[in-house]
Amino acid sequence: MRLWALRELRETAGRYAAGVAVVAVVAAFAVLLLETIEVFVRALSTTGMQDAAPVRAALTSVGLVFLGIAVLTAAIVISGTFATVYAGRRRDIALLRLVGATSRQIRRASRIDGLAVGAAGAIAGIAAGILVSLAAIGILNASFGAGLEFAWTPQLILVPAVVCLAVSTLAASSGAKIVARVSPAEGARSDAGSTQVPASVARGRGIAGIVLAVVGSGFLALGVIAGLVSPFGLLIAFPGGVLSIVGIILGAPAFTAPIVGGVTRMLRGRGADLLAGANLRANPVRTARTVVSVLIGVTLVTMFTVAGEMYLAQTRAYFGDAVELEQVSQFITVMLIVVYVLTAFSVLVAAIGLGSNLSLSVLQRQREIAVLRSVGLTARQARRMVLVESVVVAGIGAVLGLLLGVLYGFVGANSTFGVQGFSGPVLSPWFVVAVLGGAVGFSVLASILPGRRASRVHPAEALRDS
Structure with missing residues (x-):
């Protein structure tokens, strides 16, 4: 099994790009976070600060939250990549199962x-x-x-390496899970690229997702109610947010x-648009x-934009001094800029995932x-x-x-500052326009290479035995 896995890895290495x-984005993000925290804490120490441990703990906690978000996004992308690549090996895996390979051995090989992928x-x-960091x-x-001086610490190498290897390995095993259960009889089928999830598995995931989303929504509601009397309502709302997003x-x-079905059925006129809609509906998991x-x-x-704007709106009534209000506004603006920088890595991972799914989809549907x-x-x-597939998916996601x-x-x-007064969400229309425009722009860029690859598929490929 190891020899087969190594051979397939060499032959299809480009699909793992x-x-x-x-993984490289996540590793670089981890290094930058760790180095920034270490350099900042050491700089504080030189100012005469007696105990920098609380500052280090606070910065590390914030850094871990954003790193965890980036890791979660990366795991989704990597798992999808492996699921698609392994679906293309369905017939080979069926033949291996025919000669005695077990599902566990297939997943171990994955x-x-x-x-x-994690090491590279x-x-x-x-x-x-x-x-x-040096630059x-x-x-x-x-x-x-x-x-400032560059802070060389063992965790600067160990933490990113361990995180990346663990995430990529687990994501690979998860991505290959469905295909690893393929029946030996599948070796005779021609649709070797199918990635459809069994109905029982899909139903189980759907039920689990609904349960987690409902429970999480309950915690979110309790967090808002608790926030009206205490600033610690966020401690109740936070696990609700985690549970609900996992459920989603x-x-x-x-x-x-x-x-997706409703949006794509509104596509009328051109045959390419109708084909794009049919492709998106054909594989709901992908x-x-x-x-x-x-x-x-x-x-x-x-989320952070709305929270920041709401905090500004809630504090305006409590600051009669325009100078104080200006200071608060500047502080919130700086914090939002920092947050945008931290979340930019997750957005970059999402953009890579969009292009990856399109490219692998074209490879999978080459015949x-x-x-x-x-x-x-x-x-x-x-x-x-x-292009239409990319724009539709990115638009729905946005x-x-x-x-x-x-x-x-x-x-x-409201769970944090509700004691100052309950308020509704605040969001600039320009922000909405910027997000939707950015999503469309990313989708257009992400579709260029997969679209070029699709346009170069020769009709003679239809005769190839897949």
């Missing part, structure tokens, strides 16, 4: 791929993070005479399928993964596209088909992310 890129991404990301320290010293991720295929990767990034940015090309689909129509972000920001602000 997005996974390696995602971890070799996960380790390889971790090495690249750690190196990039260190170089960026940033050099710029600060040259511009402001800060006198688990149940994504169930609730995104009707939305489509849901892409929607969720976009949804998470948009939700984060919207299908060849058949369409043989009956008249032009190269331009093939590119448009991929809209759902805005709705969730407004909800979480509203709950977070």
Whole structure:
């Protein structure tokens, strides 16, 4: 099994490029977080501060939250990548099962791929993070005479390496789980690329997702109520947010399928648009993964924006001095900028995931596209088909992310500052326009390479024995 896994890894290494890129982003993010915290704490120590431990603990806690968000997004992307790649090996896996290989052995072999992706991404990301940190320290010293020094610590290497290897290995095993159970009789089927999840598994995930979302919503409501009498309502609302978002991720295929179906059925006129809609409806799991990767990034940015705007609105009534209000506004603005920088890594991971899913989808449907090309689909129509798929998925993810972000920001602000007065969500229309425009822009960019690949599929591929 190991020899088979290593051979397949060598032959299909290019399909893991997005996974390696995602792991590298997470590793670089971890290095930058750890280095920033260490440099900041050491700088405070030089000012005569007696005990920097509380500051270190607070910064580390915040850093771990944002790193965890980036890791969660990366796990979704990597798991989807492995699920699609392993679906393309369905026939080979069925033949291995025929000669005695077990599902556990298949999943164990998939971890070799996960380790390889994790190691490659971790090495690249750690190196990039260190170089960026050195460059940033050099710029600060040259511009402001800060006198900062690069802080070499063992965790700067160990933490990103362990996190990346663990995430990629677990994601690989999870992604290969469904295909690893393939029956030996599947070796005779021609649709070796199918990634459909068994109905029982899909139903179980949907039920679990609904339960977690309902329980999480209950905690969110309790957090808002508690926030009216105590600033610690956030301690109740936070686990509700975690449970609800996990429920949404688990149940994504169930609730995104009707939305995708409704949106794509409104596509009229051009044949490429109709094909794009049919492709998205044909595999709700793959489509849901892409929607969720976009949804998470948009939700984060919207949540903190809404919470910040609501806090400003709630404090205006309590500051009669314009100078004090200006100071609070500046503080919130700086905090939001920091948050945007931290969440930018999760948004980048989501953008890579969007491009990855499109590319792998084109590879998986290569024979299908060849058949369409043989009956008249032009190269331009093939590119448009991929573009429409990308825009539809990114648009749905952005809209759902805005709705969730407004909800979480509203709950977070009222559960923390509700004692100052309950208030409704505040969100600038320009922010909504910027998010939707950014989602469309990202989707267009993400569709360029997959669209070009789809347009280059030769009609003769339809004759290939898959």
